[in-house]
Amino acid sequence: MADRSRVNRMQGVVLRRRDQGEADRVLTVFTPDQGKRDLIAKGIRKTTSRKAGHLELFTHVSMLVAQARTWDIVTEATAVQSFRHLREDLDSISRAAYVAELVDVFGEASDDSQHLWDLLLLALNELDEAEADPSLLLRWFELHLLSLAGFQPELFNCLGCGNPIQPVDNFLSLHAGGVYCPTCAENLSGVELISADILKILRHLQRSNWGAVRNLQVRSSNLQAAESILYRYLVTVLERQLKSADFVRRLMR
Numbered sequence: 001m002a003d004r005s006r007v008n009r010m011q012g013v014v015l016r017r018r019d020q021g022e023a024d025r026v027l028t029v030f031t032p033d034q035g036k037r038d039l040i041a042k043g044i045r046k047t048t049s050r051k052a053g054h055l056e057l058f059t060h061v062s063m064l065v066a067q068a069r070t071w072d073i074v075t076e077a078t079a080v081q082s083f084r085h086l087r088e089d090l091d092s093i094s095r096a097a098y099v100a101e102l103v104d105v106f107g108e109a110s111d112d113s114q115h116l117w118d119l120l121l122l123a124l125n126e127l128d129e130a131e132a133d134p135s136l137l138l139r140w141f142e143l144h145l146l147s148l149a150g151f152q153p154e155l156f157n158c159l160g161c162g163n164p165i166q167p168v169d170n171f172l173s174l175h176a177g178g179v180y181c182p183t184c185a186e187n188l189s190g191v192e193l194i195s196a197d198i199l200k201i202l203r204h205l206q207r208s209n210w211g212a213v214r215n216l217q218v219r220s221s222n223l224q225a226a227e228s229i230l231y232r233y234l235v236t237v238l239e240r241q242l243k244s245a246d247f248v249r250r251l252m253r
């Protein structure tokens with residue numbers, strides 16, 4: 001049994017859930033001050049559970065959590081924000097699931113849960129409001145998540161000579177995590193051309209807060225090119241650094 005004297009109030013966003021035993025569920029939540037936590041919600045799959053509706057995926061929830069020997073136990077849960085519109089269509093659900101998956105897997109690497117928490121809530125709010133271009137939001141989100149987790153790609157100075165990157169065709173290395181100038185890239189393998197336009201977009205997304213990005217008009221072909229680069233960069237980081245092959249497989253679907 002939980003020790004009632006050790007009950008804490010905690011906020012979190014439900015990233016993932018799995019059934020446990022007859023009626024329980026283990027929740028992976030992201031919290032502002034403790035990063036990622038696994039908690040158990042007992043009896044939540046019973047029809048009489050009052051907690052159930054408050055512990056849906058992607059919900060921002062306020063909980064009372066009792067310390068226990070294995071998983072700490074959610075004894076009370078109240079939804080702070082349920083992000084209702086996220087659940088209205090499959091596209092929104094899959095975007096929210098993507099955001100949650102990325103926070104799940106990069107949450108380990110980040111030692112700054114408050115900033116990642118802010119980023120997560122901002123992304124869920126924006127997806128819920130559905131006013132901004134979701135593709136623009138996701139690209140911005142990916143770049144800021146990468147920075148917080150210590151995998152920020154170098155887009156401003158050449159990885160070879162260190163000189164500032166000029167607005168010409170340059171070369172990107174996913175494995176090295178950044179850009180090479182044309183001179184340094186000459187004898188390198190595993191690099192790909194990146195146009196000045198695409199690099200400009202990525203740089204702007206990387207160094208700007210969301211307010212400075214959300215009303216940008218970006219050609220969809222350019223956004224798609226940015227998406228392809230960031231997707232392949234994320235997969236590279238996950239496979240090489242975080243060794244999260246599982247996640248990569250889920251992402252591929």
Ligand SMILES: [Zn+2]
Pocket residue numbers: 158159160161162163180181182183184185
């Ligand atoms: Zn160079």
